[in-house]
Structure formats: C-alpha cells, structure tokens
Amino acid sequence: MLTAEEQERYSRHLMLPEVGPEGQERLRDSRVLIIGAGGLGSPAALYLVAAGVGTIGIADGDRVELSNLQRQVVHDSTTLGQLKVASAAKRLQALNPACRLEQIPVMLDQNNLPSLVQRYDFVLDATDTLAAKFMINDICVSQGIPFSHGGILRFSGQTMTVLPGVSPCYRCLFAELPPEEDREACERDGVLGILPGVIGTLQAAEAVKFIVGIGTLLTSRLLTFDLLGMRFREVPVAVNPGCSSCGNR
Amino acid sequence: MQVSINGEIRQLVDGCTVRQMLEELQIKATRVAVELNLEIVPKADFAERTLQDGDKIEIVHFVGGG
Numbered sequence: 043m044l045t046a047e048e049q050e051r052y053s054r055h056l057m058l059p060e061v062g063p064e065g066q067e068r069l070r071d072s073r074v075l076i077i078g079a080g081g082l083g084s085p086a087a088l089y090l091v092a093a094g095v096g097t098i099g100i101a102d103g104d105r106v107e108l109s110n111l112q113r114q115v116v117h118d119s120t121t122l123g124q125l126k127v128a129s130a131a132k133r134l135q136a137l138n139p140a141c142r143l144e145q146i147p148v149m150l151d152q153n154n155l156p157s158l159v160q161r162y163d164f165v166l167d168a169t170d171t172l173a174a175k176f177m178i179n180d181i182c183v184s185q186g187i188p189f190s191h192g193g194i195l196r197f198s199g200q201t202m203t204v205l206p207g208v209s210p211c212y213r214c215l216f217a218e219l220p221p222e223e224d225r226e227a228c229e230r231d232g233v234l235g236i237l238p239g240v241i242g243t244l245q246a247a248e249a250v251k252f253i254v255g256i257g258t259l260l261t262s263r264l265l266t267f268d269l270l271g272m273r274f275r276e277v278p279v280a281v282n283p284g285c286s287s288c289g290n291r
Numbered sequence: 292m293q294v295s296i297n298g299e300i301r302q303l304v305d306g307c308t309v310r311q312m313l314e315e316l317q318i319k320a321t322r323v324a325v326e327l328n329l330e331i332v333p334k335a336d337f338a339e340r341t342l343q344d345g346d347k348i349e350i351v352h353f354v355g356g357g
Binding site: 078080170172279 | 322349352354
C-alpha cells in the first residue's frame with residue numbers, strides 16, 4: 043500500500059495504467075546500483091530517486107572537482123572537494139527523503155564487485171573507463187544481474203541493456219578491451235555537458251521499465267546517439283557464440 | 292560494388308577487405324567493432340575478410356567516457 047504522501051508525490055505515475063500503484067510499489071521495493079557518480083550517474087540518480095526507487099547504491103571513489111560541474115549535475119558548488127557519493131546523497135536525499143541511499147566510496151574491482159552487484163536488482167554502468175565497462179559486463183553476466191551499459195565522449199554516446207542469459211552482452215559486440223595505447227582516446231576528451239544527460243536518462247528509463255515490467259527493453263541492439271547530427275541509430279546485436287563472457291551459457 | 296555502412300550506401304572497390312574499408316574511412320581498427328551482416332568480424336580477420344556487393348556493415352566505436 044502506498045501512503046497518502048506517496049500517492050500525491052507519484053500521482054503522475056499513478057495516472058499511467060502501465061505503472062499504477064503496483065508499479066510504484068515495485069519501484070519502492072527495488073534496489074538499483076549506479077556505478078559512477080559522474081556525467082552519466084548524475085542524471086540517472088536524480089531521475090531514479092525522483093521516480094521512487096526505494097534503495098539506490100552509488101559507488102564512486104572520487105571527489106567533486108570544479109571541472110565536473112559542467113555536466114555532473116547532481117553535484118554543486120557547495121560540495122566541491124567532498125566525496126562524490128556524499129555530495130550526491132545530500133542532493134538526492136533532499137529530492138526524495140524516502141529513498142534509502144547506500145554510499146559506496148570505493149573503487150570497485152574483481153574482488154568486491156561480484157558480491158556487491160548481487161545485492162541489487164539492476165545495475166547502471168556509469169563509469170568512465172573501458173576496463174570498468176568490460177569488468178561490469180563480465181561480472182553482471184556471471185552473477186546474472188541485469189544492467190545498462192552507457193558510454194559518452196565528445197558529442198556521441200551509446201547505450202544497451204543486457205539481460206544475462208537472455209540477451210547479448212557488451213562483449214558479444216566489442217569482444218576485447220582495446221590495446222592500452224588506444225583506450226585513452228576512447229575515454230578522455232571533451233564532452234558537451236548535455237550529452238551524458240541524454241544517455242544517463244535513457245539508462246534510468248531502462249531501469250524503471252525493467253523494475254515495473256513495461257515496454258520493450260533496449261536489448262539485442264546498441265543505441266548510438268550523435269548529438270551534432272541529432273540522430274539516433276540502432277545497431278542490431280546478436281549473441282556471439284564465441285563470446286568469452288556469455289558464449290558458454 | 293555497393294555496400295551499406297551504418298545505414299548509408301557507399302561504393303567500394305571490388306575485393307575490398309574490412310581492413311581496407313576502415314583505412315579508406317580513416318578509422319583505427321583497434322577502436323571499433325565491425326559487424327558484417329549482423330555477425331561480428333573478429334579483429335584477426337579484418338585483413339582477410341573481403342566484402343561482397345550488398346553487404347550490410349555496422350561500425351561501432353568504443354565509447355568509454357562517462
């Protein structure tokens with residue numbers, strides 16, 4: 043049962059027959075992990091907290107820097123120097139006091155990530171390195187946890203949802219981490235600040251759709267976004283039988 | 292011959308390989324995944340894999356920022 047306050051806060055959700063009180067309760071009972079409280083994680087966290095996701099884990103070991111604020115909209119000038127998870131929690135808690143926020147101020151690795159993802163229903167990859175994206179893919183696939191891949195750079199972004207054991211994974215398409223000398227060019231460069239807002243919001247929408255159980259998820263296709271051309275493109279992705287992450291399932 | 296690259300029709304010389312196509316497009320092979328008629332082309336095969344008239348090719352960049 044939703045409380046009177048919840049009925050008012052989420053009234054525009056409750057008016058949607060596809061969501062309704064049942065969907066809203068599912069959101070309240072759900073747990074989402076956002077890995078990275080940066081460009082992608084900021085809008086995703088804001089919208090998921092606003093939408094009424096009951097528990098949100100935010101993992102990031104970094105602190106807020108002035109150069110983050112052009113795109114990492116969950117932070118602000120008053121939280122410079124603070125841990126990003128604490129800065130984000132402050133803003134998110136003010137947005138929705140009922141949301142349980144789990145702050146995870148550590149860099150995740152092969153050892154601590156498997157048990158962490160197990161505690162959540164859905165994971166958002168909002169990290170900023172390819173090594174992290176491959177690691178999250180491999181661990182979510184091995185642990186059977188659905189997740190949303192997201193990536194941004196300059197004026198282009200991409201996202202895909204992975205349901206382990208059901209749909210193709212990130213590695214089915216990208217196979218192997220590029221050589222180290224090529225990675226930086228794919229990870230670190232200018233970014234139009236609005237770009238992660240678009241992709242991170244799409245990732246949040248996938249999490250909500252998955253939890254409520256509505257619509258068609260962004261599985262078996264990578265959605266790419268070209269901001270300058272203002273074009274979305276869908277690249278069909280098939281399960282790769284030779285995939286080293288999910289091919290033997 | 293005529294192929295489709297990321298949904299756009301392009302002309303390539305007959306016998307063109309995946310690697311030659313990427314060179315013509317000035318794309319570094321190590322920074323992309325290439326899908327040929329919905330199948331991923333392993334990077335090790337880029338140099339030998341020849342394209343055919345009517346092929347549908349998708350080139351997707353690694354995008355690692357966040």
